Amino acid sequence: MKALTWQGNEQVEVVDVPDPRIEEPTDAIIRVTSTAICGSDLHLYGVLGPYLEPGDVLGHEAMGVVEEVGSGARGHLKVGDRVVVPFNISCGHCWMCERGLFAQCETTQVRGQGKGASLFGYTSLYGSVPGGQAEYLRVPQAQFGPIVIPDGTPDEQFLFLSDILPTAWQAVRYADVPPGGTVAVLGLGPVGQFAVRIARHLGAGRVIGVDRVPERLALAERHGAEPVDLDRFDGPGELAAALIDMVDGRGPDATIDAVGMEAHGGGLVAAAQKATGLLPDGLARKVTDKFALDRLDALHAAMKGVRRGGTVSVSGVYGGEQDPMPMMEMFDRGIQLRMGQAHVRRWTDEILPLVLDPADPLGTLDLTTHRLPLAEAAHGYEMFRAKSDGCIKVVLSP
Ligand SMILES: NC(=O)c1ccc[n+]([C@@H]2O[C@H](COP(=O)([O-])OP(=O)(O)OC[C@H]3O[C@@H](n4cnc5c(N)ncnc54)[C@H](O)[C@@H]3O)[C@@H](O)[C@H]2O)c1
Ligand SMILES: [Zn+2]
Numbered sequence: 001m002k003a004l005t006w007q008g009n010e011q012v013e014v015v016d017v018p019d020p021r022i023e024e025p026t027d028a029i030i031r032v033t034s035t036a037i038c039g040s041d042l043h044l045y046g047v048l049g050p051y052l053e054p055g056d057v058l059g060h061e062a063m064g065v066v067e068e069v070g071s072g073a074r075g076h077l078k079v080g081d082r083v084v085v086p087f088n089i090s091c092g093h094c095w096m097c098e099r100g101l102f103a104q105c106e107t108t109q110v111r112g113q114g115k116g117a118s119l120f121g122y123t124s125l126y127g128s129v130p131g132g133q134a135e136y137l138r139v140p141q142a143q144f145g146p147i148v149i150p151d152g153t154p155d156e157q158f159l160f161l162s163d164i165l166p167t168a169w170q171a172v173r174y175a176d177v178p179p180g181g182t183v184a185v186l187g188l189g190p191v192g193q194f195a196v197r198i199a200r201h202l203g204a205g206r207v208i209g210v211d212r213v214p215e216r217l218a219l220a221e222r223h224g225a226e227p228v229d230l231d232r233f234d235g236p237g238e239l240a241a242a243l244i245d246m247v248d249g250r251g252p253d254a255t256i257d258a259v260g261m262e263a264h265g266g267g268l269v270a271a272a273q274k275a276t277g278l279l280p281d282g283l284a285r286k287v288t289d290k291f292a293l294d295r296l297d298a299l300h301a302a303m304k305g306v307r308r309g310g311t312v313s314v315s316g317v318y319g320g321e322q323d324p325m326p327m328m329e330m331f332d333r334g335i336q337l338r339m340g341q342a343h344v345r346r347w348t349d350e351i352l353p354l355v356l357d358p359a360d361p362l363g364t365l366d367l368t369t370h371r372l373p374l375a376e377a378a379h380g381y382e383m384f385r386a387k388s389d390g391c392i393k394v395v396l397s398p
């Protein structure tokens, strides 16, 4: 089959790879009908390169049709079912899963690397599981993971249940915005866009959206955000002061960091991030593990711009081990901090009715800017990374 593979720093390529097969009784094979490129894939493209091997199949946002089901998953799935596949692989019955902490599933945890649940297409840190930017996908733990959905509507209505909808939902729930309160969303990529809409839907009075890309600011504004252009400020301190100013001199009740380690800014750190992509593998790995490699502008603005006693909710992915944090300010201002990979299945039952509503309250059909054949995936990565041609979300058709 054809699949999109990592080949080196900022290099991906569609090549022929062996078709996946059922390996465990709890596996299923799906024929992928739509698969998206995520901001998290951009970290693989660059800084997480040391944890990939040339030929690794990427992708963790996939949906399709069940082709084959192992004997252990037949209670949940049958051939021909239309399904969306959550990006984290969870068993549904371990200690963590019983508590809804699906991103920490103890059955699929990657203990050798000291990491949480396995993820599709996301490096040796997360189990080296072949990803979903491919014609077919082997889905482990298929007795629990895949969400069966009805036929007859466009894929985009459901595709984002695989990751960015539950991620944004968790970001907003973790942000704990009081009814009628204010939340600022930093970063208006696909995750930030849905965070804006979900915050409105769940009752925030004001939603402020921060980014520097004009069409991303415009899309967020169309869905109810007050747009704030990052380029008006010189550094996170100035942005934080502006947020505080905008909300009664006190600041928003919550801030959401939907940026993560690709934040713009931080010249030196940016240079170090780039260097890890260039160093020999072993060395680069050490650098990523041991040093402060994240660009922290967005996170620091989120922490300094939230009101005293407010909540910072981090959905952006970070990877440094010794990143400097403004501890005095965090402590003195009494902020709460919540973060982590989304526990996808914990939220999908709450989101599904909204996705099924013909009025499309979360605007699932108003996000994708580019649909490309899988064969053009490399071009999709480049466009999404460069944010060129108005690119906000790329969906691939295998
Ligand atoms: N926690 C999870 O489970 C989970 C799931 C999916 C994605 N993510 C992470 O969420 C983040 C966003 O993903 P995405 O797909 O929306 O990616 P994206 O790269 O398209 O979006 C990031 C946006 O942030 C903006 N930005 C950069 N620096 C900024 C700054 N200092 N302040 C404000 N905005 C800034 C960029 O212009 C861009 O629009 C990524 O880090 C991704 O890895 C996490
Ligand atoms: Zn994703």
Ligand SMILES: [Zn+2]
Residues within 6 Å of the ligand: 090, 091, 092, 093, 094, 095, 096, 097, 104, 105, 106, 107, 108
């Ligand atoms: Zn589990």
